[in-house]
Amino acid sequence: MPPIIQVSGVRKSYGATVAVHEVTFEVNEGEIFGLIGPNGAGKTTTMECIEGLRTPDRGSISVLGLDPFKDVYKLQDRIGVQLQQAQLQKRIKVWEAVDLWVSLYQKKAIDGERLLEQLGLTDKRGAWFMNLSGGQKQRLFIALALINDPEVVFLDELTTGLDPQSRRAIWDLVRDIRERGKTVFLTTHLMEEAERLCDRVAIIEHGRIIDIDRPENLVKRHCPERTVVLATDNPIAEERFRAIPGVEKVVRTDLQFSILGRGDDLVTAVIHCLSEHGIRVTDFRTILPNLEDVFLKLTGHSIRE
Amino acid sequence: MLRGLWKLTWVEIKIFLREPLGAFGTIVIPVLVFLVVGRLVGRGLPASSLAADSFVQVGLPVLASVLIAVSAVLSLVTIISIYREGGILKRLRATPLRPHTILTAHVTVKLILTAATLALLVLAGKRYYPVGVHAPLLSFTIALLITTWSILSIGFLIASIVPTARFAQPIGAFILYPMIGVSGLFVPVASLPPVLRGLARVVPLTYAVSLLEGIWKGEEWSAHMIDVAALVLVFVVCTALATKVFRWE
Numbered sequence: 001m002p003p004i005i006q007v008s009g010v011r012k013s014y015g016a017t018v019a020v021h022e023v024t025f026e027v028n029e030g031e032i033f034g035l036i037g038p039n040g041a042g043k044t045t046t047m048e049c050i051e052g053l054r055t056p057d058r059g060s061i062s063v064l065g066l067d068p069f070k071d072v073y074k075l076q077d078r079i080g081v082q083l084q085q086a087q088l089q090k091r092i093k094v095w096e097a098v099d100l101w102v103s104l105y106q107k108k109a110i111d112g113e114r115l116l117e118q119l120g121l122t123d124k125r126g127a128w129f130m131n132l133s134g135g136q137k138q139r140l141f142i143a144l145a146l147i148n149d150p151e152v153v154f155l156d157e158l159t160t161g162l163d164p165q166s167r168r169a170i171w172d173l174v175r176d177i178r179e180r181g182k183t184v185f186l187t188t189h190l191m192e193e194a195e196r197l198c199d200r201v202a203i204i205e206h207g208r209i210i211d212i213d214r215p216e217n218l219v220k221r222h223c224p225e226r227t228v229v230l231a232t233d234n235p236i237a238e239e240r241f242r243a244i245p246g247v248e249k250v251v252r253t254d255l256q257f258s259i260l261g262r263g264d265d266l267v268t269a270v271i272h273c274l275s276e277h278g279i280r281v282t283d284f285r286t287i288l289p290n291l292e293d294v295f296l297k298l299t300g301h302s303i304r305e
Numbered sequence: 306m307l308r309g310l311w312k313l314t315w316v317e318i319k320i321f322l323r324e325p326l327g328a329f330g331t332i333v334i335p336v337l338v339f340l341v342v343g344r345l346v347g348r349g350l351p352a353s354s355l356a357a358d359s360f361v362q363v364g365l366p367v368l369a370s371v372l373i374a375v376s377a378v379l380s381l382v383t384i385i386s387i388y389r390e391g392g393i394l395k396r397l398r399a400t401p402l403r404p405h406t407i408l409t410a411h412v413t414v415k416l417i418l419t420a421a422t423l424a425l426l427v428l429a430g431k432r433y434y435p436v437g438v439h440a441p442l443l444s445f446t447i448a449l450l451i452t453t454w455s456i457l458s459i460g461f462l463i464a465s466i467v468p469t470a471r472f473a474q475p476i477g478a479f480i481l482y483p484m485i486g487v488s489g490l491f492v493p494v495a496s497l498p499p500v501l502r503g504l505a506r507v508v509p510l511t512y513a514v515s516l517l518e519g520i521w522k523g524e525e526w527s528a529h530m531i532d533v534a535a536l537v538l539v540f541v542v543c544t545a546l547a548t549k550v551f552r553w554e
Contacts, residue, residue, distance in 0.1 A: 087391035
């Protein structure tokens with residue numbers, strides 16, 4: 001199956017500022033693909049080039065077999081878009097926005113009222129846009145992005161500025177979109193969001209893609225370190241821990257030990273050691289690296305900086 | 306796409322009427338001013354006074370029309386810049402809506418509101434106005450549409466270049482109100498000082514006023530072809546420039 005989105009050698013600059021240096025990647029049908037990186041890394045620019053809202057200086061893009069520049073209207077009809085920090089008319093009512101959007105697409109739109117119901121907006125259908133909460137606005141934008149039953153949905157910084165509860169609710173919605181067989185392309189600077197939602201992520205910084213893979217593969221590749229933290233008063237424990245294969249370092253503070261090593265087998269090896277020597281522990285937990293650590297490793301700084 | 310145009314136009318009308326000063330500012334106030342001024346002038350001067358007749362019969366309707374058109378344009382400039390600043394234009398563009406459909410919808414809203422206000426003025430005038438007016442209303446409406454269209458295109462050009470919504474209204478007013486001053490609306494162009502007379506000749510509103518007054522007085526269209534041509538020229542030039550420099554965000 002050919003990829004749904006193909007981006008190859010795309011470059012985009014604004015005056016003297018190069019927003020996107022050279023970006024190449026593919027998005028497959030039915031996956032949630034995340035473009036992750038700090039603010040200003042070129043995420044939105046890349047996405048807007050793919051949506052046909054901007055024209056790249058160089059490179060080629062194909063979405064659903066269409067050229068976003070030449071076939072922009074044909075493309076708009078088949079994709080759904082949620083823009084970062086978008087607004088609607090202050091005094092447009094929720095149902096009016098849905099009704100208007102329904103009228104804009106050639107394709108037979110899906111039932112707007114049902115969509116509002118699914119997104120928990122039914123009791124807000126007569127409310128003005130300006131009186132909605134941040135989460136309600138985002139849910140409305142998701143509704144508008146889904147109104148034409150699109151084949152690909154673009155979500156730009158979907159949950160920025162939302163409280164954790166709304167964020168989780170929206171993650172569930174995005175997973176639902178995938179369940180319906182759609183392809184989702186999203187950007188985020190939240191590593192937790194990428195880790196929980198995305199099937200594959202591309203890490204972008206300074207307009208260049210550093211690596212692309214499934215989140216767990218990225219972690220495995222770039223951050224193989226594992227740490228087991230446990231507490232025991234057994235005097236021979238430290239010596240035994242040092243003898244475990246794959247252990248690189250054992251740090252002791254009082255009765256607490258941090259056992260550092262590499263590879264997925266470390267945890268099993270530690271548990272084996274405990275049972276073999278009958279070491280009694282009062283605490284046991286593992287610290288596993290995540291995308292945040294991958295980002296730190298690849299770029300030398302935290303994504304929040 | 307026609308369906309989208311109609312829906313967008315209708316939604317924009319509703320939204321406009323929900324604005325705190327929307328309907329009141331653009332429709333009620335002009336009608337009130339028209340009635341009050343009409344009564345004062347009509348009563349204060351003897352009925353046979355030529356000055357009063359001429360002002361009430363020709364000046365006032367044209368004045369009202371031009372002011373309505375200009376305020377419609379100012380509000381268009383403001384709305385476009387607010388929509389741009391808020392990312393609303395960009396959001397609309399990320400749909401199959403064609404850019405010109407979005408712009409046409411806004412112009413249509415303004416034309417409809419102008420027409421509605423004017424219709425109210427005519428009704429109010431018929432009911433309360435002391436002086437009998439026998440103007441060719443259909444021709445006048447067409448002349449006013451041409452005028453509004455032309456001034457709207459100036460508005461679009463302004464809307465295309467103003468940096469932020471905060472500047473939209475003042476910049477628009479700064480450009481449009483002096484135009485009204487020299488357009489012959491208050492003082493006939495012929496009695497202006499030479500410098501201003503020269504200015505009046507290049508200001509599009511002068512042609513608008515000349516056209517509107519002429520048609521209102523019952524003159525033939527053929528006598529005002531230059532006015533129409535000037536207004537069309539303004540429309541073409543401003544629209545062409547505006548489409549070149551228009552920014553969506």
